[in-house]
Structure formats: structure tokens, C-alpha cells
Amino acid sequence: MTYGRFSSMANSNWIEKTKRLLEGQSLRAVEKAAGWTTNSLAGTMNQKSVPSATKGVALARALDVSADWLFDDDQDWPPPEPPDEFGLTADELNALVQTVFNGAAQLLAAAVEHEQLLDQSKSAGKKKTKKKR
Secondary structure (H helix, E strand, O other): OOHHHHHHHOHHHHHHHHHHOOOOOOHHHHHHHOOOOOHHHHHHHHOOOOOOOOHHHHHHOOOOOOHHHHHOOOOOOOOOOOOOOOOOOOHHHHHHHHHHHHHHHHHHHHHHHHHHHHHHHHHHHHHHHHHHH
């Protein structure tokens, strides 16, 4: 198998994945988002060609999946969850949020406890001052 504009694949798994990802989407909108010309994606798929690396990466981004998953025939459906802007999956992001939330809750509890101790200390100091007078 060779890669490039005129290459052909015996296994066109990327085409099937792309068709499933396109369900409910406008082919033209995806082509535009990927920087492809009108009907070029349909033509590439009909010819069972593999797009160039640049076009493949752009297509994967437009479909919100990794190029690795889209063009790797060993990786089946469903696609892995896309990472967020920081490179985290949804599970990793949820774990991070939970950790931050727990940490913030602990800090808040410590701050409340500190304020209560300060209030008690001030109250005790006022009582001592009154006794001395």
C-alpha cells in the first residue's frame, strides 16, 4: 500500500469510519472545515484512495477524531473520546475536577476552622482584658 493522492487501499476502514462520523453532518461543511475543495472528500472515498497526510490530519480534526484512529485499520469503532484543549480525556478531566473540588472543599473547611479559632482567641483576649481592668 502506498500513500498519496493516487494510492489505493485494499482495506478502506477509514472510509467506513468517515461515513459513520458524517451521519447527521453536511459533507460540504466537513470538507470546508478540513480545507478540502467541494466534492473532493466524496471523490477520494469513492476512489478508495488514501488522502495525503496533510489532508488526512485536517479531515480528522474536522471530524473531531485523531488521525491515528481514523487511518489505523486496527482501531475499530467507536472512536476514542477526543481530548479537551489541555489534552485530557473526559474521564481524566472529571478526575481532575473532582480532585480540585475536594482540595477546594478541604481548603474552605480549614479556612472556616481558622476563622473560628481566631474568633475564639479574640474572645478569650477580650475576657482577659476586662478582668485586668
